Amino acid sequence: MVEKKKWLPRWFYQLASPRWCYQICGKLLPGFAVAALILLLGGIVWALLFAPADYQQGNSFRIIYLHVPSAILAQSCYMMMAVAGAIGLIWKMKVADMVAKSCAPIGATMAVLALLTGAIWGKPTWGSWWVWDARLTSMLILLFLYLGVMALNSAIESESTAAQASAVLSLVGLVNIPIIKYSVDWWNTLHQPATFTLTERPAMPAEMWVPLLMMVVGFYCFFAVSLMLRLRNEILRRERRAGWVRDLLLSK
Amino acid sequence: MSFNSFTEFLSMGGHGLYVWLSYALGLAVILLNLVAPLMERSRLVAQLKRRLQRENQSP
Numbered sequence: 001m002v003e004k005k006k007w008l009p010r011w012f013y014q015l016a017s018p019r020w021c022y023q024i025c026g027k028l029l030p031g032f033a034v035a036a037l038i039l040l041l042g043g044i045v046w047a048l049l050f051a052p053a054d055y056q057q058g059n060s061f062r063i064i065y066l067h068v069p070s071a072i073l074a075q076s077c078y079m080m081m082a083v084a085g086a087i088g089l090i091w092k093m094k095v096a097d098m099v100a101k102s103c104a105p106i107g108a109t110m111a112v113l114a115l116l117t118g119a120i121w122g123k124p125t126w127g128s129w130w131v132w133d134a135r136l137t138s139m140l141i142l143l144f145l146y147l148g149v150m151a152l153n154s155a156i157e158s159e160s161t162a163a164q165a166s167a168v169l170s171l172v173g174l175v176n177i178p179i180i181k182y183s184v185d186w187w188n189t190l191h192q193p194a195t196f197t198l199t200e201r202p203a204m205p206a207e208m209w210v211p212l213l214m215m216v217v218g219f220y221c222f223f224a225v226s227l228m229l230r231l232r233n234e235i236l237r238r239e240r241r242a243g244w245v246r247d248l249l250l251s252k
Numbered sequence: 253m254s255f256n257s258f259t260e261f262l263s264m265g266g267h268g269l270y271v272w273l274s275y276a277l278g279l280a281v282i283l284l285n286l287v288a289p290l291m292e293r294s295r296l297v298a299q300l301k302r303r304l305q306r307e308n309q310s311p
Contacts, residue, residue, distance in 0.1 A: 040282070044275070049261070052254050059264035062271050066278040106285055113281045117274045124270055222282060229289035233296055240300050249301050 016093050018235045019244050025228040032224040039218030046211035063121040065212055068195055069219035071114035074142060075177055077107035077223060081149070082174045085167025095231075097163035098238065100170065101153050102230035106223060108146035115139060126190055134183035135191040138176055145173040159238065 015021055047065035054061035081103035088096035118136065119129045130136065149166045156162035184193045195202060195212065202209040239245050255261040264271045 048271075048275070049253060049255065053265065058267060060267035060270050062264070063274045066274055070278070070281075105288075109281050109285055113278060116277055120270050120274050120277075124267055222285070226285040226289060229286070229293070233289055233293050236293075236300065237296055240303075245300070246304060249297065249304055252297065252301070 015095055016091075018095055018098075018239050019242070021095050022232055022235045025232050029225060029228050032221050032228070036218055036221035036225055039214050039221060043211050043214035043218050047215065051208050051211055052205070057125055060121060060124045063117050064195070065215045067114060067117040067121060068212060069216045070110045070117065071139070072216055073219045073223055074107055074110035074114050074139075075180060076220075077103050077110060078142060078145070078170070079174070079177060081107060082167075082170040085163070085170045088163055089167045094238070095235070097160070097167070098231055098234040099227070100163065100167060102227055102234055104146055104149045104153065104166070106226050106230070108143060108150060111139065111143040111146060115143065131190055133189045133191055134187040135180065135189055138180040138183050141176055142180060145170070145176065148173075
């Protein structure tokens with residue numbers, strides 16, 4: 001007889017408990033909030049005041065410090081939403097559904113920010129607010145996918161059906177993520193290739209990329225804060241009949 | 253410091269409008285993503301508390 005073993009770590013099962021998840025988010029929130037505040041403030045001051053101007057683009061290149069982090073986050077957030085949706089589909093885990101639902105509005109606003117800062121940056125650099133270029137178009141599709149997931153979530157009354165439908169949509173839309181990533185290599189495009197790669201040193205000097213790295217990490221910390229705030233709301237709303245939520249409300 | 257004066261900092265070498273518009277949008281999006289869930293939380297807690305009180309009053 002083969003003994004049936006738990007092949008996933010213990011915290012994975014604990015995550016399935018809304019109560020445990022609510023509490024651990026509450027404990028993690030202040031740390032991430034402080035980290036986000038320090039990194040974003042420090043990054044913005046460095047980006048605006050101390051980073052040297054680009055020799056071709058002058059000072060308009062400072063938009064990169066918002067454009068790149070928001071674009072990276074929009075894609076990471078989408079992948080997280082799709083993975084959480086898949087976990088919810090496979091293991092019927094309520095918390096995973098709530099995570100997927102909470103990811104959508106944050107990712108949508110990040111996609112909007114990436115598109116708008118890109119348009120604003122494109123005007124002085126390319127001479128046009130918008131071109132129907134592979135990178136820009138695939139990013140616009142990402143925004144529409146987010147809006148589709150949000151619309152599905154709000155249109156379907158039953159929470160579990162809404163979660164299933166939006167999980168399927170986000171999994172299908174996952175094919176867009178590599179298209180965004182490789183669009184600058186596959187098609188002739190105005191958009192420049194990736195600023196950061198894992199294997200090579202950045203082509204820019206350190207006083208330019210260190211603040212960019214700070215902004216990227218800061219955006220991730222901010223994402224964690226916003227996601228946990230939304231997740232806690234979602235847990236309270238769906239678990240409103242549970243005893244521990246009643247106790248929590250009465251103790252306030 | 254890459255600017256000599258405050259006016260130079262504001263004008264961003266002629267690209268001031270683009271840079272400041274981007275940063276204003278960035279700040280707005282970040283704040284929106286923090287304020288919206290916090291307001292939703294206070295609304296939700298108040299609503300759930302009222303419901304709980306109603307249920308306790310009429311057994």
